[in-house]
Amino acid sequence: MSLEPGSGRLPLTLPEVSTVTTLRQRNRALALKHVILAQETTRAAIAEETGLSAASAANLVTDLIAAGLVEERGSISSHGGRPITLIGPRTESAITIGADIGERGVAVEMFDLAMNRIDREFRGGVTEEAPERIGADLREALEALRERNAGRWPTLLGIGLGLPGVVETAPDGTQILYAQSLGWPPVPVASLCAAGRIPVLAENGAKMAARAEHWFGNARGASHALITLLGRGVGLGIVSGGRLLFGARSSAGEWGHMVIERGGRPCRCGNRGCVESYLGSDAILSAWRAAGGVFEGTGWRAVGKLISDAHAGDRAAVAIVDDVVDCLGAALGGLVNLAGPERIVIGGWVGLRLMESLGERIAEATRRHSLSRPGGQFELLVAKFGGDAVATGSALLPLEALIAADPMSREVAGR
Incomplete structure (x- = not known):
C-alpha cells in the first residue's frame, strides 16, 4: 500500500x-x-x-x-x-532521521513521532566533496546523534536521505543515485549509508522539500501544487491529485534541467540553456559579476546584496534582478500551462531571498508567461520551511513506511 x-x-x-x-x-x-x-x-x-x-x-x-x-x-x-x-x-514512542545531502556536506536531523526536531548534526559544508567523503560525513553525523541520543536510538524507525540527483529503486529494493550535474558516477545509496537492520530510504532532495511543504507547510491542503527549490541547484516537486509525482523511474520534477533557451548558457549537467543555468545561485552571481557587480561570497549574503543593490537603483543589479524575475516567470509559466496548479510554493534559500521583496513581481511574471485562464487560478506563496526543508521531508520517509505498513506490527519501546 x-x-x-x-x-x-x-x-x-x-x-x-x-x-x-x-x-x-x-x-x-x-x-x-x-x-x-x-x-x-x-x-x-x-x-x-x-x-x-x-x-x-x-x-x-x-x-x-x-x-x-x-x-x-x-x-x-x-x-x-x-x-x-x-x-x-505519543512523541517519545519513536524517532526518525532525515538527512539533506549535497556535494558540500550533510545536515542530519532527528525528529520525534510528531515531527518535532530534537537534535541535528552537520558535517562538511565548505568545499565540494567526492561521494566517498560525503558518505563519511553522513556516518560521522549519525554516530554523533547516536551517542547523544543512546536511550532513544532503539526506537529509530529509519533514516531518510534527500539526495542531489535522480534516485532509482530496483525491484529488489536497491537504490542508485544518478547525480549527472555533479559529475558523479552512479552511486549505490548503500555506499553512502549502510545502517545494518535500520531501514535506509532515499529520494531526490527537491522532492523531499516538497514532501515537507505538502505535509506541514504551505502546500498543505492543495491537491495540485508546484513546490520549487531554488539554491545552488534548482529542483521541483509536483503534487497532482494529492500525490507527489515520481514518474516511471522517479525522475519526475527535474525542472532545473528543462531547457528554456536553445544553445543558451552551459549547465552543470552538460546541456545548454537549462533553468538551473539561469536561476541557480552560481549562475545569478556569475551574471552579476560579469555585469560589474562587486560582492563577497556565493551564498545568502551575496544574493541579498544583489537584491538590495537593485532596490537602491544600481543599474547592473537592476538588470540582473529584472532578468532573474522574468526568467523565473517564464520557467514557472510553462509549468502552469502544463500542470494547472492551484498553488505555487517558492522555496530554497535563493527562493526565500527572492520572495522577501519580489513575490508580487514573480507572480505577475508567471501569469504573463502562462495562458490567462490557468495563470489566473494559482496562488503564489513562500515556503514555510527554510534550510531544513530537505531533512524534514526526508525524515518523513521512514514515518510513511510505518504508516503504510500495519502500525500494529511494530513493537514500540517504552510501552
Whole structure:
C-alpha cells in the first residue's frame, strides 16, 4: 500500500483490499496519519476523516494506543455535553532521521513521532566533496546523534536521505543515485549509508522539500501544487491529485534541467540553456559579476546584496534582478500551462531571498508567461520551511513506511 503525503485530508482512494484484516490495517494507517498531521485531534474527527463509524474509529484509536503510537491528551469542552478527549502522537514512542545531502556536506536531523526536531548534526559544508567523503560525513553525523541520543536510538524507525540527483529503486529494493550535474558516477545509496537492520530510504532532495511543504507547510491542503527549490541547484516537486509525482523511474520534477533557451548558457549537467543555468545561485552571481557587480561570497549574503543593490537603483543589479524575475516567470509559466496548479510554493534559500521583496513581481511574471485562464487560478506563496526543508521531508520517509505498513506490527519501546 502506498500513502503519498496528504493534504490535511487523507487520500482515501487506496488499492482495493480483500480481507477484513487488510481493511483494518488500512484504516489504522489512515487514522495514524491523520493524528500525525493534525497533531491533536478527536475520535469524531478521525471518524469523519476516514469515513468510518464513531465506534470503528474508537476501536482504531484503542489499537494505536495499545501499540504505543498515540495517546490521550486531556479534553476540551463539548458545548454542554461530555468533555471530548484529545488524541495526539505519543512523541517519545519513536524517532526518525532525515538527512539533506549535497556535494558540500550533510545536515542530519532527528525528529520525534510528531515531527518535532530534537537534535541535528552537520558535517562538511565548505568545499565540494567526492561521494566517498560525503558518505563519511553522513556516518560521522549519525554516530554523533547516536551517542547523544543512546536511550532513544532503539526506537529509530529509519533514516531518510534527500539526495542531489535522480534516485532509482530496483525491484529488489536497491537504490542508485544518478547525480549527472555533479559529475558523479552512479552511486549505490548503500555506499553512502549502510545502517545494518535500520531501514535506509532515499529520494531526490527537491522532492523531499516538497514532501515537507505538502505535509506541514504551505502546500498543505492543495491537491495540485508546484513546490520549487531554488539554491545552488534548482529542483521541483509536483503534487497532482494529492500525490507527489515520481514518474516511471522517479525522475519526475527535474525542472532545473528543462531547457528554456536553445544553445543558451552551459549547465552543470552538460546541456545548454537549462533553468538551473539561469536561476541557480552560481549562475545569478556569475551574471552579476560579469555585469560589474562587486560582492563577497556565493551564498545568502551575496544574493541579498544583489537584491538590495537593485532596490537602491544600481543599474547592473537592476538588470540582473529584472532578468532573474522574468526568467523565473517564464520557467514557472510553462509549468502552469502544463500542470494547472492551484498553488505555487517558492522555496530554497535563493527562493526565500527572492520572495522577501519580489513575490508580487514573480507572480505577475508567471501569469504573463502562462495562458490567462490557468495563470489566473494559482496562488503564489513562500515556503514555510527554510534550510531544513530537505531533512524534514526526508525524515518523513521512514514515518510513511510505518504508516503504510500495519502500525500494529511494530513493537514500540517504552510501552
